[in-house]
Amino acid sequence: MERALSFEKTTSEFFLLVKDLLRRYYKPDSSQGYQKYQARELKLMDEFFKLKEEIHNALCDSIDTRTVMEKITKLVAIGNAYINEKDKEGVPPNCLILRNIASYITWLLQTFGAIPKQHEIGFPIESSHDATSGIGSSNLETTVMPYLTALAEFRERVREIAKDQKVIKILEECDRLRDEVLPELGVRLEDRTMQTCVKLVDRETLMREAEQKKAAEAQRIAEKEQKARERAEKEAAKNALKNVSPQEMFKTGDEAKKYSNWDGQGIPTHMADGQEVSKGMRKKLEKLWETRRKDFDKTQSNGAAS
Structure with a gap:
């Protein structure tokens, strides 16, 4: 379907x-x-x-x-x-x-x-107007298209003048005519490079498309806001980590849940299930610990200097 x-x-x-x-x-x-x-x-x-x-x-x-x-x-x-x-x-x-x-x-x-x-x-243009007026889609198109084309051309000239003069309000009204007024009448305008394309479409289809467009825009905004929140959370976590000493880095937050025992430097020796940390894992943890130590010392030095 x-x-x-x-x-x-x-x-x-x-x-x-x-x-x-x-x-x-x-x-x-x-x-x-x-x-x-x-x-x-x-x-x-x-x-x-x-x-x-x-x-x-x-x-x-x-x-x-x-x-x-x-x-x-x-x-x-x-x-x-x-x-x-x-x-x-x-x-x-x-x-x-x-x-x-x-x-x-x-x-x-x-x-x-x-x-x-x-x-x-x-396809034939079906709308409630046809049913009530008795005008067929072909006759309707022949009747109204000259007027719609004239309107579209007038709007295009107005838009060009508004662009040159930088009259934002007029441009907004031109957009409103395209996006809100004419769709209610079963007319779609599409701004193309050479001219505005005029399409006679049934009102129900245009209203459905408008709702879908609004829903898609709302989803886009929601996703954008969600990504912004995630970036902010990551940045906050990163900034918070700067104040955590290397001795405590594996003992706080989610890291603490992974391990059950640590050595004197705070490097894990056993996993949460009691299993001893492997040699390969130990090397990775030591490398992370050393990187954290350098960053922590740098942060402390900058703080003392300020």
């Missing part, structure tokens, strides 16, 4: 990202929308065709669904890798290739009955 949910989330996020890129850069009716295939695009196409062939073979092999799902995951991975590379370069990706990949994955999932036939790309 966990694997299925992970697969759905991964593919869904890929669909939403591709659809956002298509809205921004895919212009099939304009000469400006044509993007020349460079070496990176040709490599992506080769990987795409290879995976398509492997998926075809898996389907012919008694419909090997598991293998098909694994190949789809790889297809999503290479698509995301390509998008991230272009994002870092600051240039739009080849949307035609991405559209073909996303459409192909959608077609496969439609074949398995996971997506309704009328959807060209991605």
Whole structure:
């Protein structure tokens, strides 16, 4: 079940990202929308065709669904890798290739009955709004996306001005819009290098993700505080040890529980069970004792000097 949910989330996020890129850069009716295939695009196409062939073979092999799902995951991975590379370069990706990949994955999932036939790309957007308004997910997306895109672009311009002017309050409000306001409306904004990605997601999913994020952050803070306490305790124990003489170092704290008898210098001669300390163990204890003696003498000298 966990694997299925992970697969759905991964593919869904890929669909939403591709659809956002298509809205921004895919212009099939304009000469400006044509993007020349460079070496990176040709490599992506080769990987795409290879995976398509492997998926075809898996389907012919008694419909090997598991293998098909694994190949789809790889297809999503290479698509995301390509998008991230272009994002870092600051240039739009080849949307035609991405559209073909996303459409192909959608077609496969439609074949398995996971997506309704009328959807060209991605899963349908399900929300309580659809049920009460009677607006289908495709119509909802077509209706609201121009407004959401305009809002995202306006927010991005405001953020850039606020960064230049170092207006922290405005940046905080921009973050609040992204993290608190829009998720309540079923909208996710993702700040990327080139632009803000707009994703229409059902509100319940976003609320669940927000709770998981809060829980993860709380756990991170708790672990950080725990490590800080452990470091402080170790440091306190280390400082306390500086004032313990070598004659007493094996007779105090947890060390005292390990042994039952000591010689005149305070070096253990017998273990807690009465067994005599071995020669090898004796050498180690003597070495520790000598190190403690030097540190103790140094501490005492520094204390006397101050």
